[in-house]
Amino acid sequence: MFYQNDAIIVDANYFDAKAILECGQLFRYGKTQEGYFVISGDKRCLITPCEEGYKLNSDDIEYFNNYFDLDRDYAAIIERLKQLPYMQKPCEYGKGIRILSQQPYETLISFIISANNHIPRIKAIIERLCLTLGKKCNGYYAFPTAEAMASKDPDFYAKLGAGYRAAYLAKTARAVADGTVDLQSLYRLDTKAASATLKSLMGVGQKVADCILLFAYRKTDLFPVDTWVKKIYSDMFGNLPSDNIVRNKLIDIYKQDAGYAQQYLFYYKRETKLTL
DNA sequence: AGCCAGGCCCATT
DNA sequence: AATGGGCATGGC
Numbered sequence: 001m002f003y004q005n006d007a008i009i010v011d012a013n014y015f016d017a018k019a020i021l022e023c024g025q026l027f028r029y030g031k032t033q034e035g036y037f038v039i040s041g042d043k044r045c046l047i048t049p050c051e052e053g054y055k056l057n058s059d060d061i062e063y064f065n066n067y068f069d070l071d072r073d074y075a076a077i078i079e080r081l082k083q084l085p086y087m088q089k090p091c092e093y094g095k096g097i098r099i100l101s102q103q104p105y106e107t108l109i110s111f112i113i114s115a116n117n118h119i120p121r122i123k124a125i126i127e128r129l130c131l132t133l134g135k136k137c138n139g140y141y142a143f144p145t146a147e148a149m150a151s152k153d154p155d156f157y158a159k160l161g162a163g164y165r166a167a168y169l170a171k172t173a174r175a176v177a178d179g180t181v182d183l184q185s186l187y188r189l190d191t192k193a194a195s196a197t198l199k200s201l202m203g204v205g206q207k208v209a210d211c212i213l214l215f216a217y218r219k220t221d222l223f224p225v226d227t228w229v230k231k232i233y234s235d236m237f238g239n240l241p242s243d244n245i246v247r248n249k250l251i252d253i254y255k256q257d258a259g260y261a262q263q264y265l266f267y268y269k270r271e272t273k274l275t276l
Numbered sequence: 277a278g279c280c281a282g283g284c285c286c287a288t289t
Numbered sequence: 290a291a292t293g294g295g296c297a298t299g300g301c
Binding site for chain 1: 290291292295296297298299300301
């Protein structure tokens, strides 16, 4: 990896653009003629294949250096995980995944929308949200602020197609905008305390809280349990207890790396549909 | 056509 | 604390 003015060149070995974008962490991405684009908050990054791997371009390349977690040694993480049960094939398959550092508010709203929903529809709802309430940038729209979203009623979000999540969006945006919950303060809390705060927000249960803590706050001693993880658990143990028991069991197996393990397992299962 | 999707809220027990 | 019904929408 090295810097070149407003660009970073990354080695393709532990940076797989398709895997990073399509492993379900983020929803604002797409293809360009040359490669891919990602939008985070009010910033954009272009990702184009090159001889060494990929070239990342942005007006704020330092931001995306942190966003893509480029200073971390993923080879070491994978070495640790491969010692643990069921991780050989998922780690090979998703070797180029990286856990992102996304914006907390954007991640909060995005994963409220994600509940009981398909990824293509989640992406479409979020794009309409940005188009109608986000700041116009050069060639794209920023993710809206809590203040912008707090000014709208549930009916507005229903018309965006958010379904029964419309009321959650309006209420949670207001709670953030009026300071009832301070998202910045959660970086300093441990997983359990931060999780309790997030779950006080309307539309945030255990699974959504886990996704926010993993994909925005980089906490990894957790395990988001969704329908795909339930399939994975059934493959592993041949039964399916309650979500909370599934979560605790999987955290017990993968410990501090549970969040990473979950992401490799999720991507492997969802892409291949293979039995573990 | 019907099932399912990165689940949550709420009432009941 | 644990369980179960209801839920908007649209991809496949």
